[in-house]
Each structure stands twice: as structure tokens, then as C-alpha cells.
Amino acid sequence: xxxxxxxxxxxxxxxxxxxxxxxxxxxxxxxxxxxxxxxxxxxxxxxxxxxxxxxxxxxxxxxxxxxxxxxxxxxxxxxxxxxxxxxxxxxxxxxxxxxxxxxxxxxxxxxxxxxxxxxxxxxxxxxxxxxxxxxxxxxxxxxxxxxxxxxxxxxxxxxxxxxxxxxxxxxxxxxxxxxxxxxxxxxxxxxxxxxxxxxxxxxxxxxxxxxxxxxxxxxxxxxxxxxxxxxxxxxxxxxxxxxxxxxxxxxxxxxxxxxxxxxxxxxxxxxxxxxxxxxxxxxxxxxxxxxxxxxxxxxxxxxxxxxxxxxxxxxxxxxxxxxxxxxxxxxxxxxxxxxxxxxxxxxxxxxxxxxxxxxxxxxxxxxxxxxxxx
Numbered sequence: 001x002x003x004x005x006x007x008x009x010x011x012x013x014x015x016x017x018x019x020x021x022x023x024x025x026x027x028x029x030x031x032x033x034x035x036x037x038x039x040x041x042x043x044x045x046x047x048x049x050x051x052x053x054x055x056x057x058x059x060x061x062x063x064x065x066x067x068x069x070x071x072x073x074x075x076x077x078x079x080x081x082x083x084x085x086x087x088x089x090x091x092x093x094x095x096x097x098x099x100x101x102x103x104x105x106x107x108x109x110x111x112x113x114x115x116x117x118x119x120x121x122x123x124x125x126x127x128x129x130x131x132x133x134x135x136x137x138x139x140x141x142x143x144x145x146x147x148x149x150x151x152x153x154x155x156x157x158x159x160x161x162x163x164x165x166x167x168x169x170x171x172x173x174x175x176x177x178x179x180x181x182x183x184x185x186x187x188x189x190x191x192x193x194x195x196x197x198x199x200x201x202x203x204x205x206x207x208x209x210x211x212x213x214x215x216x217x218x219x220x221x222x223x224x225x226x227x228x229x230x231x232x233x234x235x236x237x238x239x240x241x242x243x244x245x246x247x248x249x250x251x252x253x254x255x256x257x258x259x260x261x262x263x264x265x266x267x268x269x270x271x272x273x274x275x276x277x278x279x280x281x282x283x284x285x286x287x288x289x290x291x292x293x294x295x296x297x298x299x300x301x302x303x304x305x306x307x308x309x310x311x312x313x314x315x316x317x318x319x320x321x322x323x324x325x326x327x328x329x330x331x332x333x334x335x336x337x338x339x340x341x342x343x344x345x346x347x348x349x350x351x352x353x354x355x356x357x358x359x360x361x362x363x364x365x366x367x368x369x370x371x372x373x374x
Contacts, residue, residue, distance in 0.1 A: 031308035087302035090322035097353040110295035112362035115151035145192040146230035154184040278309035314342035317367040321352035
């Protein structure tokens with residue numbers, strides 16, 4: 001009887017290992033399959049961190065049991081999934097960020113500032129956080145500043161953040177595309193620069209995406225010109241009701257199916273729209289005659305179609321100099337790295353850091369880049 005139980009247990013874990021490996025490899029296919037046709041595979045990619053942990057767990061489990069033949073099931077999966085693993089984890093040793101820039105370095109900051117928390121002029125808690133955010137930006141001594149979910153206003157009752165950054169942080173140049181409206185409150189992404197902006201452009205994403213754009217600025221750095229992009233891609237648009245549904249799913253309250261359906265629908269919509277935006281970015285980026293620097297909130301994880309399409313052959317500053325999981329969004333999950341600084345091969349990444357201050361719901365990214373001579 002005991003031998004039958006051992007045999008059953010062994011077979012159960014072998015089959016379970018095979019199932020986990022199958023799902024893991026399926027999640028690794030996400031970058032290769034267009035979400036417009038394969039959205040359900042893209043959703044599998046969201047479970048990549050859990051599946052990776054399970055595959056590694058099985059590997060060490062078989063190793064401890066000295067079942068060397070069985071551990072090859074997980075080892076093979078890890079080898080086949082190396083491309084997704086390589087963009088998910090930063091394998092560099094932790095190094096302190098040096099405030100003093102190297103000669104010739106261009107310091108780039110990218111941050112989703114969540115409209116600086118407070119829009120109207122007052123002395124409440126939100127306005128105090130806004131002051132701290134501006135002070136943190138000033139501390140970085142950035143040369144190029146790319147901000148997403150940016151807000152500014154020409155209404156005297158609201159904050160003019162364009163003026164504040166130009167005057168308090170000393171940026172001489174900026175490009176902020178926006179549409180005039182009646183209340184004179186404007187929202188978009190913005191590029192500030194200490195170097196001259198010699199040309200600029202914006203590209204509107206097709207509906208039904210949110211009213212965001214791809215912002216582009218050609219910046220003259222000494223005798224060179226670089227092309228800087230920043231953007232904010234389609235979010236999931238989760239509201240308070242959706243977060244309440246997620247909590248009920250976690251605590252297994254009520255019907256899991258009932259609460260999951262609207263969440264899945266929003267996930268699908270966001271994934272599909274971002275893939276369309278990513279296709280547009282990939283084409284525009286590849287046509288640049290200048291060295292490219294891309295920053296933004298992609299609202300998508302590294303092992304996604306969006307990430308691979310937008311990044312292309314560009315270097316990921318976090319993977320070059322960062323370590324660990326590199327979480328950039330404070331909500332939902334500790335594995336959400338959705339904000340990025342990319343640069344092409346004509347740049348080298350000197351150093352990189354995340355500013356883990358809980359001001360916005362995103363962390364600030366800072367990178368020092370060196371433009372190499374051709």
C-alpha cells in the first residue's frame with residue numbers, strides 16, 4: 001500500500017511539473033504572438049513570474065530528492081525560456097548611484113508623475129507631495145526630463161507645472177503638445193531639456209485608445225543630434241469597483257467567475273490596444289536618422305509583445321545596470337516593471353537607478369548615458 005502511494009505521489013508531481021512547464025513555455029511565447037489574434041496567450045504572460053517560480057521550485061525539489069533525470073524537465077524549460085527570463089530580472093550587482101556625472105554623460109529622468117497629485121493651488125497634503133516631487137526632480141540634476149501623466153494649467157487657480165519646472169529646475173527648453181480647452185487644464189506627456197530642441201513632433205494613437213500621444217523631440221547635444229521619445233500607453237483603466245472585485249477574488253468571496261469577467265475584459269482591451277500602439281512606435285522608432293532615446297510608461301511587463309516591439313534592438317537601461325525585479329509600479333503586484341528607459345547601441349549606459357519614493361504610484365527612473373562616437 002505504501003509503495004502504491006509513493007508511486008501515485010511521484011506520478012502526480014511529474015504530471016504537475018509537466019503542466020507547469022507547458023504553461024510556462026506558453027507564457028514565454030507572448031512576445032512572438034500578436035495580441036490581436038492571441039490575446040489569451042498574452043494574458044498568460046501576466047502569470048510569468050508565478051510560473052517561473054514554480055519551475056525553479058520543481059528544479060530544486062527534484063535536485064534535493066536526487067531525481068536528476070526529472071530535474072531536466074524544468075532545466076529544459078528554463079533554457080528554452082531564457083529570453084523572457086533575461087528581460088525579467090536584472091543580473092547586475094547592486095552599485096551605488098554616483099550623483100556626480102561622468103564627463104560627457106547625459107542624465108535622463110523618466111517618471112509617471114500622476115499629474116503631480118494635486119491640480120488646484122492649495123496647502124493640502126497633495127500640494128505638499130507635489131513640492132516634494134519637484135524637489136526630488138531638482139536633486140537629480142537631469143539633462144533631459146521625460147514626464148508622463150503630466151498636468152499643467154493656464155488657469156490661475158491651478159498649478160502651472162511648465163513654469164515651475166522651467167524656473168525652479170532651470171530647464172530652458174521643452175516640448176509639450178496639448179489641445180486647447182475651455183478650462184485651460186492640459187494633460188499629456190512632456191520632454192524638458194537643458195540642450196536645444198531643434199525639432200519636435202507628435203503622433204496620435206488611433207481610437208479607441210485614451211487621448212495620449214507619442215511625443216518626439218530632436219535635441220542637439222554639442223555637435224550631435226539625438227531623437228528622444230516619450231509616451232504613456234493604454235492603461236487597464238481599473239476603477240475602485242475593479243479593485244474591490246480583485247480583493248473578493250483573492251479572498252474567494254462570492255462568485256469568482258462573476259468578478260473575473262469584467263477584469264478579464266479590461267485586461268484584453270488594454271493588451272490589444274497597446275499592441276497596436278507598439279506596432280506604431282516600432283515603425284516610427286526604426287525610421288529615426290538619429291540615435292534614439294526612448295522613455296515611457298508602457299503599462300506592460302517585460303515579457304510582453306508590447307515591450308519587445310517597442311524596444312526592438314534598443315538597450316534597456318535597467319537590464320544594463322539594474323538588479324533584481326526592478327518594480328516601477330507600486331500597486332497590484334511586486335513584479336510590475338512597466339516603466340522604461342531604452343537607448344540604441346550608439347549609447348552606452350553608465351549607471352541607472354530607481355528612486356523608490358512613494359510620491360507618485362510609479363517610481364522615478366534615472367540613467368546616465370554616454371553617446372559614443374560612430
